[in-house]
Amino acid sequence: MRLTLATATLKRHPARTLLAxxxxxxxxxxxxxxxxxxxxxSESFRSLLLTRGYQLRIxxxxxxxxxxxxxxxxxxxxxxxxxxxxxxxxxxxxxGATLSILAAPIPSSFxxxxxxxxxxxxxxxxxxxxxxxxxxxxxxVASRTLLDxxxxxxxxxxxxxxxxxxxxxxxxxxxxxxxxGEGRFFYVPDETPxxxxxxxxxxxxxxxxxxxxMSLAMAExxxxxxxxxxxxxxxxxxxxxxITAISTETAIRQVEERLSYFRQLAFVLGAxxxxxxxxxxxxxxxxxxxxxxxxIAVLRAIGTQTRGVLLQVMLEGAMLTSAGVIxxxxxxxxSAQWLNGILRDFPGLPASFDFFVWSAKAAWRSLALLLVSxxxxxxxxxxxxxxxxxxxxxxxxxxx
Amino acid sequence: MxxxxxxxxxxxxxxxxxxxxxxxxxxxxxxxxxxxxxYVALTGPSGCGxxxxxxxxxxxxxxxxxxxxxxxxxxxxxxxxxxxEFRLRHIGFVFQRFYLMPTLTAAENVELPxxxxxxxxxxxxxxxxxxxxxxxxxxxxxxxPTQLSGGEQQRVAIARALANAPSLLLADEPTGELDAETGVxxxxxxxxxxxxxxxxxxxxxxxxxxxxAQRVVRLRDGRVVSDERNR
Numbered sequence: 001m002r003l004t005l006a007t008a009t010l011k012r013h014p015a016r017t018l019l020a021x022x023x024x025x026x027x028x029x030x031x032x033x034x035x036x037x038x039x040x041x042s043e044s045f046r047s048l049l050l051t052r053g054y055q056l057r058i059x060x061x062x063x064x065x066x067x068x069x070x071x072x073x074x075x076x077x078x079x080x081x082x083x084x085x086x087x088x089x090x091x092x093x094x095x096g097a098t099l100s101i102l103a104a105p106i107p108s109s110f111x112x113x114x115x116x117x118x119x120x121x122x123x124x125x126x127x128x129x130x131x132x133x134x135x136x137x138x139x140x141v142a143s144r145t146l147l148d149x150x151x152x153x154x155x156x157x158x159x160x161x162x163x164x165x166x167x168x169x170x171x172x173x174x175x176x177x178x179x180x181g182e183g184r185f186f187y188v189p190d191e192t193p194x195x196x197x198x199x200x201x202x203x204x205x206x207x208x209x210x211x212x213x214m215s216l217a218m219a220e221x222x223x224x225x226x227x228x229x230x231x232x233x234x235x236x237x238x239x240x241x242x243i244t245a246i247s248t249e250t251a252i253r254q255v256e257e258r259l260s261y262f263r264q265l266a267f268v269l270g271a272x273x274x275x276x277x278x279x280x281x282x283x284x285x286x287x288x289x290x291x292x293x294x295x296i297a298v299l300r301a302i303g304t305q306t307r308g309v310l311l312q313v314m315l316e317g318a319m320l321t322s323a324g325v326i327x328x329x330x331x332x333x334x335s336a337q338w339l340n341g342i343l344r345d346f347p348g349l350p351a352s353f354d355f356f357v358w359s360a361k362a363a364w365r366s367l368a369l370l371l372v373s374x375x376x377x378x379x380x381x382x383x384x385x386x387x388x389x390x391x392x393x394x395x396x397x398x399x400x
Numbered sequence: 401m402x403x404x405x406x407x408x409x410x411x412x413x414x415x416x417x418x419x420x421x422x423x424x425x426x427x428x429x430x431x432x433x434x435x436x437x438x439y440v441a442l443t444g445p446s447g448c449g450x451x452x453x454x455x456x457x458x459x460x461x462x463x464x465x466x467x468x469x470x471x472x473x474x475x476x477x478x479x480x481x482x483x484x485e486f487r488l489r490h491i492g493f494v495f496q497r498f499y500l501m502p503t504l505t506a507a508e509n510v511e512l513p514x515x516x517x518x519x520x521x522x523x524x525x526x527x528x529x530x531x532x533x534x535x536x537x538x539x540x541x542x543x544x545p546t547q548l549s550g551g552e553q554q555r556v557a558i559a560r561a562l563a564n565a566p567s568l569l570l571a572d573e574p575t576g577e578l579d580a581e582t583g584v585x586x587x588x589x590x591x592x593x594x595x596x597x598x599x600x601x602x603x604x605x606x607x608x609x610x611x612x613a614q615r616v617v618r619l620r621d622g623r624v625v626s627d628e629r630n631r
Binding site: 001002004005008009011012294295298299300301302303304305306308390391392394395 | 417451452455458460461480481484485487488489492493495497499501502503504508511512513515516517560561564572
């Protein structure tokens, strides 16, 4: 009956109720977006780093991966040593360089030299993966951006070159590459054209200086718990003094430190939206209670306990908030996607990086917080309504 | 033969309440007994304290001094929770402005006190329909108050007041918002209720309406000035 009465009360002023629900929905959406933003970037970064299960990044001593032009010499020995460790499941060496593309609408592309079997940089979305063959024509995997800019399709052949002399229009080395597939490159910005070719081929193209070099490597620890990964990391740094090994956890910690201001901002905005939701419900319920002083006094007179009035009014607040939260959930997800689309266009961001990441646990927690806050927002007006001296309210009503 | 035990005993009841900076004494030492089965009108000019006295008799309010007991229980000794429970079980209220919940149907309005009393949904629905039938609104149970006339709304309010089979029915200016003809119909309903065993006390400033009761208690300035029985 209480539910029927609460529903009926809210239906009494449909426009006002609808506006309040919309207001709460906006507050809920903002809160949800802020929670998604606050936790999303580090979660996105974590899942980005762990896309293919590699928990360790190995870069030249004192640098971060692709943070400089520096490369690691003696790559073969290092990779072999790491692969020999029983604690390491897989190692993927990577060499990055810029290569020219001959007779093409764009002069160059970023190239990644990878070992196809262990690579963790891309995922095939169309066509086939590249193979490490001894053929004259290389296999390659291109990003969507590269295909678009070249006006090429899967199966087309292009010519790549290194050491291009722009004046003489000559190159030191060139190779033909058949584009066997389209790849989604996790760590490279969407707007950057990328071509992946076998590591050995890229080393050869770059010349003798790069014969045994890599820009970085990714390693996967056999055991995935933090302590074991950290143990492997320590072992790598101890046995390979020329390199720096960074674990995903360390990288995330560093990112979180850099994003702390961002998170604080999200937290403050989230708290503000929570406050707005609270005030909205509180205002509306207070208004409704003030209008119904006589009605509430009559309810008390005919035998409704103080607790009953309290529950009744709080139920109205909770119902308003629930409706707003349900609507806000959808609104929050849609607006997060929209905002994510805008922010992802920011140049230089990895293709797989998201600002707003849906985390069911965080979302439910924040929406539950809003629900509790909505019910509490009804508490004060509910208490005031329940505490109305019945005789006085009836007298006032009779006079009024 | 033993005299009937009073259902209501009011002894030297005084009620003073603050109004702004001043204190207003609405009821000044009223002594009154009402026995079970009586049909009483409290009448007098506006501001004479009749509604305040009705609130005292209905355990809605307690006297500043003196004593009011209903069904053998002193209202001043009851805590708010007990008084509310007492009203729910033993007293039915009818108000001048009906005070029906506008978004509930007539039947749902009648069910309200029964829901508070924890009566099962099916039982209370059946009783609500029975009571609406008793007050002549059997065919209006699913109508909302706005779809009913003033007289019909007041009859729904009476059905609501009777929901938990109270031993006492109190009405504050029950005909105040009704036209003369509808007022007469309502008084006929009250008379029928009384004949069926309900003790009834109502407040009115209208001497003609008051004359419908078996006993008329006149108040002036918070005091009883006459207490007469109609033939």
